[in-house]
Amino acid sequence: xxxxxxxxxxxxxxxxxxxSINTMLPAALDTQLHAAGKVSLFDxxxxxxxxxAEGRFLPMSELAARTSSSLSRLSHVxxxxxxxxxxxxxxxxxxxxxxxxxxxxxxxxxxxxLAPGHVEAVRVKFLDALTERDVADLARIGEKIVARLDDDHxxxxxx
Amino acid sequence: xxxxxxxxxxxxxxxxxxxSINTMLPAALDTQLHAAGKVSLFDxxxxxxxxxAEGRFLPMSELAARTSSSLSRLSHVxxxxxxxxxxxxxxxxxxxxxxxxxxxxxxxxxxxxLAPGHVEAVRVKFLDALTERDVADLARIGEKIVARLDDDHxxxxxx
DNA sequence: GTGCGTCAGTTGAACTCTCAACCACCTGCA
DNA sequence: TGCAGGTGGTTGAGAGTTCAACTGACGCAC
Numbered sequence: 001x002x003x004x005x006x007x008x009x010x011x012x013x014x015x016x017x018x019x020s021i022n023t024m025l026p027a028a029l030d031t032q033l034h035a036a037g038k039v040s041l042f043d044x045x046x047x048x049x050x051x052x053a054e055g056r057f058l059p060m061s062e063l064a065a066r067t068s069s070s071l072s073r074l075s076h077v078x079x080x081x082x083x084x085x086x087x088x089x090x091x092x093x094x095x096x097x098x099x100x101x102x103x104x105x106x107x108x109x110x111x112x113x114l115a116p117g118h119v120e121a122v123r124v125k126f127l128d129a130l131t132e133r134d135v136a137d138l139a140r141i142g143e144k145i146v147a148r149l150d151d152d153h154x155x156x157x158x159x
Numbered sequence: 160x161x162x163x164x165x166x167x168x169x170x171x172x173x174x175x176x177x178x179s180i181n182t183m184l185p186a187a188l189d190t191q192l193h194a195a196g197k198v199s200l201f202d203x204x205x206x207x208x209x210x211x212a213e214g215r216f217l218p219m220s221e222l223a224a225r226t227s228s229s230l231s232r233l234s235h236v237x238x239x240x241x242x243x244x245x246x247x248x249x250x251x252x253x254x255x256x257x258x259x260x261x262x263x264x265x266x267x268x269x270x271x272x273l274a275p276g277h278v279e280a281v282r283v284k285f286l287d288a289l290t291e292r293d294v295a296d297l298a299r300i301g302e303k304i305v306a307r308l309d310d311d312h313x314x315x316x317x318x
Numbered sequence: 319g320t321g322c323g324t325c326a327g328t329t330g331a332a333c334t335c336t337c338a339a340c341c342a343c344c345t346g347c348a
Numbered sequence: 349t350g351c352a353g354g355t356g357g358t359t360g361a362g363a364g365t366t367c368a369a370c371t372g373a374c375g376c377a378c
Contacts, residue, residue, distance in 0.1 A: 004275035010294045011286055016314050017301025018285075019204070022181050023227040024308040030336095040364085045178070060327060068182040073365060075328055080364090097326045097373050116163035126177075127170055129307035134300050135169045141293050141300075142176025148288035149183045155175050199334090220356060232335060234358055239334095256343045256356045325374075334365070344355075 025126060032121040037114050042067065044118060046077060047086065047111045050103035057102040059092065065154050086110055184285060191280040196273050201226065203277060205236060206245065206270045209262035216261040218251065224313050245269055 007015060026041050033039045049066040050056055058066070064074045078101050081087040086107030092098035103111075127135065146153050166174060188200045208225040209215055217225070223233045237260050240246040245266030251257035262270075286294065305312050 004278050005282065006278060007281070007286075010291075010298050013298035013314075014294050014301055015281060015286070017298060017305050018180070018184070020227045020305050020312060020314060021177070021301060021308070022185060025177070025304070026181060028308060042364090061325090068179045070366075071327060072329090072367080076364075079328090092326095095326085095374075099327060119163050119165060122166070122174060123164065125308060126304055127166075127174070129303045130300060132169075134303065135173050137296050138300050139169050139172035139176060141289060141297050142173055142180060144288045144293065145184070145285055146176050146179050149180070149187060149284060153179060155172075155179060201334095218356080219358095229336075230357060231337075231359085235334075238358090251356095254344075254356085258357060319378100321377090323374105323376090325372100327371090327373105329368105329370080331368095332366085334363100336363075337361090338359105339361105340359080341357090342355100343357105345353085347352090348350095 028125045029118070029121055033114065033118060036117050037110060039110070039114065042069070042073075043077060043081060044111070044114065046074070046081065046101075047103060047107050048115075050087070050101060051108060051111055055102075056108070057090070057100045059098050059100050061098075063101055068150075068153075081107065187284045188277070188280055192273065192277060195276050196269060198269070198273065201228070201232075202236060202240060203270070203273065205233070205240065205260075206262060206266050207274075209246070209260060210267060210270055215267070216249070216259045218257050218259050220257075222260055227309075227312075240266065 029041045033041055033044055045067050046063065049063060050058060060071060060074060060078070064071045067074065078087055078089065082089060084106075086104055088102045088104050090100050090102055092100050130138065143156060147156055185200050192198045192200055192203055204226050205222065208222060209217060219230060219233060219237070223230045226233065237246055237248065241248060243265075245263055247261045247263050249259050249261055251259050289297065302315060306315055
């Protein structure tokens, strides 16, 4: 039971800033998306990830990985989005354990309608505060943190 | 209605990384705190902010500002923590609209017991992935983002 | 081919958060 | 002095999230 290493000034600043961003940034983006189309940031992301996948579908577990969420959370949300006609669940032909989530045309249309406003909000609330250099640094540092939290996270697969 | 400015490669990397950190980091710290003492990261932070305040109390609105939360969310949580005997609400002598939240001795004891494990988790899950330089960069960039989201956020008051 | 451990996903209950409505009090101003 | 508007805070309902328990299906071992 050794004395814990408390945080130094920069560590504390970095941690407090991250903590604040963590609550304020999703809140701001949620507000914009909810006003524009009664959609949460998480809902949006689920659909965005599907829209970028080949064939616009993914197994539930892969979709959970790409949204950094639990399967349980995803399952509840997919049920909700399915009721709105934006998504569809289908059994996987090769493995009966697997369910795939497909982005329906109505979901794609919603996404297309929402995307410009959302991207603009991401810029206004976040990216516009930074220089090009900052953005590159943040990408690098952010990916280090992601790697620490999950060493084979999908966002590390490409780059 | 001009064409939206889509994200370039670094912007996309930075945004996706931040989004992932945003869901995974609180989840990891919540898990540790919940295992150690049935406390959420937000609960912990509420008590930590009070412990650092002079006299170990703050008006609800100031506490909300320091935890980047809504007054409503804070009020519910304070009610919960009050039931556990860790906090106490008191009326403000000078202004009857104001309620102050006081950290009780039992709350302070809980915090002291939890702090070493929590700080260690912050290091393991996050800071240890970074160099000194990274931490300084992140602090600087993070504070820029915070400023963009709330230009007189309390963490900007000191530095 | 039967049995056992694991994997993919779902569900319901308990808990948390958000949103809007509300109350009490303070402030300024006529 | 009295009332209009703003501030600080609480509450309840509804939406969302987590956790643990559960179902089926795969796959390998014998």
